[in-house]
Amino acid sequence: xxxxxxxxxxxxxxxxxxxxxxxxxxxxxxxxxxxxxxxxxxxxxxxxxxxxxxxxxxxxxxxxxxxxxxxxxxxxxxxxxxxxxxxxxxxxxxxxxxxxxxxxxxxxxxxxxxxxxxxxxxxxxxxxxxxxxxxxxxxxxxx
Amino acid sequence: xxxxxxxxxxxxxxxxxxxxxxxxxxxxxxxxxxxxxxxxxxxxxxxxxxxxxxxxxxxxxxxxxxxxxxxxxxxxxxxxxxxxxxxxxxxxxxxxxxxxxxxxxxxxxxxxxxxxxxxxxxxxxxxxxxxxxxxxxxxxxxxxxxxxxxxxxxxxxxxxxxxxxxxxxxxxxxxxxx
Numbered sequence: 534x535x536x537x538x539x540x541x542x543x544x545x546x547x548x549x550x551x552x553x554x555x556x557x558x559x560x561x562x563x564x565x566x567x568x569x570x571x572x573x574x575x576x577x578x579x580x581x582x583x584x585x586x587x588x589x590x591x592x593x594x595x596x597x598x599x600x601x602x603x604x605x606x607x608x609x610x611x612x613x614x615x616x617x618x619x620x621x622x623x624x625x626x627x628x629x630x631x632x633x634x635x636x637x638x639x640x641x642x643x644x645x646x647x648x649x650x651x652x653x654x655x656x657x658x659x660x661x662x663x664x665x666x667x668x669x670x671x672x673x674x675x676x
Numbered sequence: 677x678x679x680x681x682x683x684x685x686x687x688x689x690x691x692x693x694x695x696x697x698x699x700x701x702x703x704x705x706x707x708x709x710x711x712x713x714x715x716x717x718x719x720x721x722x723x724x725x726x727x728x729x730x731x732x733x734x735x736x737x738x739x740x741x742x743x744x745x746x747x748x749x750x751x752x753x754x755x756x757x758x759x760x761x762x763x764x765x766x767x768x769x770x771x772x773x774x775x776x777x778x779x780x781x782x783x784x785x786x787x788x789x790x791x792x793x794x795x796x797x798x799x800x801x802x803x804x805x806x807x808x809x810x811x812x813x814x815x816x817x818x819x820x821x822x823x824x825x826x827x828x829x830x831x832x833x834x835x836x837x838x839x840x841x842x843x844x845x846x847x848x849x850x851x852x853x854x
Contacts, residue, residue: 558730563811566726568819574734581742602842609835612828627824629809637810644811644820647827654831658838659739665845666746 544586551579559652563644569651576652577659589667598664605657612650615643682722689715700755706744713737727815797822 559572584592616627624631629643692712699705713736720729784791805817819827 571730640809647820
């Protein structure tokens with residue numbers, strides 16, 4: 534699909550909007566529909582879309598595979614460390630009330646970091662799955 | 677009006693599924709699968725479950741369609757004719773479906789306010805979530821705060837599934853280069 538100019542132009546036009554929409558879904562998830570999972574999938578879909586139109590190699594130049602692996606592991610760590618922060622500050626695991634002097638602000642802070650963790654893991658796994666599947670050749674491999 | 681919309685959408689979904697079962701061209705099946713997911717997402721929007729609808733549209737219609745097309749590229753595009761008539765699997769599917777329908781008869785009515793799920797902790801979430809968490813979207817409050825353990829588990833499941841696939845596919849590639 535690399536040679537089709539219409540697809541290339543449309544893809545370039547859509548990319549920034551898709552990524553901004555992912556960020557909107559991520560950070561506006563407290564008020565409207567959305568959250569880490571949805572934002573992660575939308576961001577991953579943007580990268581997958583880019584890779585389909587411009588080729589897998591271009592996608593891997595944009596977001597290298599090893600970066601994706603680090604990202605998908607970092608997400609779970611961010612979530613788990615948010616839980617540990619609750620213990621460190623004198624509460625229970627995943628207790629957000631103690632994350633700030635004001636309990637409601639603490640809740641906001643906890644939910645924010647937890648959603649960041651979810652988004653990182655989900656987007657990482659989605660992109661990595663696509664890279665793994667798309668990177669395989671058609672020739673039968675010896676089992 | 678809402679009930680009518682949902683019923684029409686569900687009827688179109690049933691048609692889509694029938695078309696999928698009859699279709700031998702797997703490319704067509706994947707496209708129908710995407711259509712099914714978008715219809716499902718529309719039903720969820722009509723039910724005011726916008727968070728789930730977004731997930732369905734992005735995962736069901738978006739990413740899994742791409743992954744299925746990727747799999748199709750590797751396997752070829754036509755479904756093989758079954759070697760014999762699949763009567764036993766058909767009977768088994770119908771039996772399981774009948775059992776599920778029978779089990780569904782015991783569930784409380786749709787959007788019944790007296791259903792067990794609506795009288796346990798849900799009223800507390802709806803009543804107290806804004807005061808306790810300051811988050812107006814109660815879905816986010818429940819997922820990330822009240823049910824933080826569950827969501828941590830879900831994230832771990834996604835992570836585990838991801839590294840499982842990576843481990844499986846990468847080992848094969850290394851074997852190839854040897």
